[in-house]
Amino acid sequence: MPEENSNIPATDTPQPVIDASVPQPVPEPSKPKVNKKLVMAIAAVLLLLTAGSIAAYFLVFKNQTAQPSPIPTPEATATPDPTANWETYTNEKYGFSLKYPTGWTFAERKDANNNSTGAFLFTSPATSEKIGAYTLTINVEDTTESSIEDYVNSLISQNPVRQPGQLKFDERTQLSIDEQPAIKLSNVFAYDQAVDKIFILYNQKLFSISYPVGEENLNIYQAVENNKIAIQILSTFQFTD
Numbered sequence: 001m002p003e004e005n006s007n008i009p010a011t012d013t014p015q016p017v018i019d020a021s022v023p024q025p026v027p028e029p030s031k032p033k034v035n036k037k038l039v040m041a042i043a044a045v046l047l048l049l050t051a052g053s054i055a056a057y058f059l060v061f062k063n064q065t066a067q068p069s070p071i072p073t074p075e076a077t078a079t080p081d082p083t084a085n086w087e088t089y090t091n092e093k094y095g096f097s098l099k100y101p102t103g104w105t106f107a108e109r110k111d112a113n114n115n116s117t118g119a120f121l122f123t124s125p126a127t128s129e130k131i132g133a134y135t136l137t138i139n140v141e142d143t144t145e146s147s148i149e150d151y152v153n154s155l156i157s158q159n160p161v162r163q164p165g166q167l168k169f170d171e172r173t174q175l176s177i178d179e180q181p182a183i184k185l186s187n188v189f190a191y192d193q194a195v196d197k198i199f200i201l202y203n204q205k206l207f208s209i210s211y212p213v214g215e216e217n218l219n220i221y222q223a224v225e226n227n228k229i230a231i232q233i234l235s236t237f238q239f240t241d
Contacts, residue, residue, distance in 0.1 A: 083236055094118065094140045095203060095241035100233050122233065126221040134226035136211040136233055143206040151206065152183045152199055169197075178238050192219050202239055209234065 083099050089106055090097040093116070100106065100122045109119035118140040126133040145151045152172070159167030168189035175182050175198070182200045193212050200207040212220050214227030 083232060086236070089120075089122075090240065091120070092240070094205060095239055096138075096140075096207070097238050097240050098122075098233055099236040100136075101229060124221060124226050124229070131221045132219050134212060134220050134223060134230070136209070136230045139208040139210075141206050141208075142204060143201065144204070145201060145206065148181055148183055148199055148201045151201065152185075155199075177234065180239065187213055193217055193223075198234070203241065209237075 086099040086101050087104075087106075088097060088099050101124075103125050105123050105125075107121045107123070109117045109121065111117055120138045120140075122136045122138075124134040143151070156167060167185075169185040170187040171185070173184045173186065175184055177198065177200050180200055180202055182198050185197045185199075187194045188197050188210075190210075194215075195210045195212050198207075198209040200209075211230040212223050212227060214224050217223040220226075
């Protein structure tokens with residue numbers, strides 16, 4: 001009968017049997033602890049950097065829009081004065097002056113005793129005796145009228161509009177001649193032509209200016225072009241006293 005081994009302790013606890021065919025759970029590795037204060041500090045720094053970049057961008061953009069590149073201004077070209085080389089007429093008695101083109105003529109109408117009638121004619125050249133020259137006429141007379149409006153109203157009332165042989169015109173307008181109030185009657189009937197008439201009161205004198213309208217007329221030389229010249233003549237009209 002064999003001898004018992006006295007060196008092996010006797011135990012009654014059963015040992016677990018491990019089945020190799022069943023997968024065993026793998027223990028998860030322990031996660032390192034996160035320093036929350038450090039993370040918050042880094043996030044705050046990044047936030048400040050982002051905000052600063054945005055602010056710098058808008059500041060530069062605002063300065064660029066507030067100071068646009070200057071646009072070069074084109075140099076102004078002086079318009080030549082078409083009357084620069086014209087003749088100048090001055091009347092000291094009636095106190096006015098004006099300019100008229102070279103080639104036009106000036107005449108003063110006088111009575112049988114060679115006294116001035118206060119009528120002054122500025123006439124264009126004509127190419128034929130059959131075609132009348134274009135004439136701008138200025139009549140000056142003393143007056144006691146104090147209002148150009150009252151004078152023209154009286155003139156019209158004495159000559160009913162659109163009556164045969166009486167004053168006829170298309171339009172009445174107010175304007176200024178040498179900064180003086182004036183009244184213009186447009187397209188006034190004058191027999192074989194129509195004229196524009198301008199009335200001005202100045203220094204107890206009545207100035208009546210007439211010139212043919214700017215439309216073709218077989219009896220007047222270049223009525224359309226000379227009407228433009230007549231308007232330029234009036235633009236040089238000045239009172240001298």
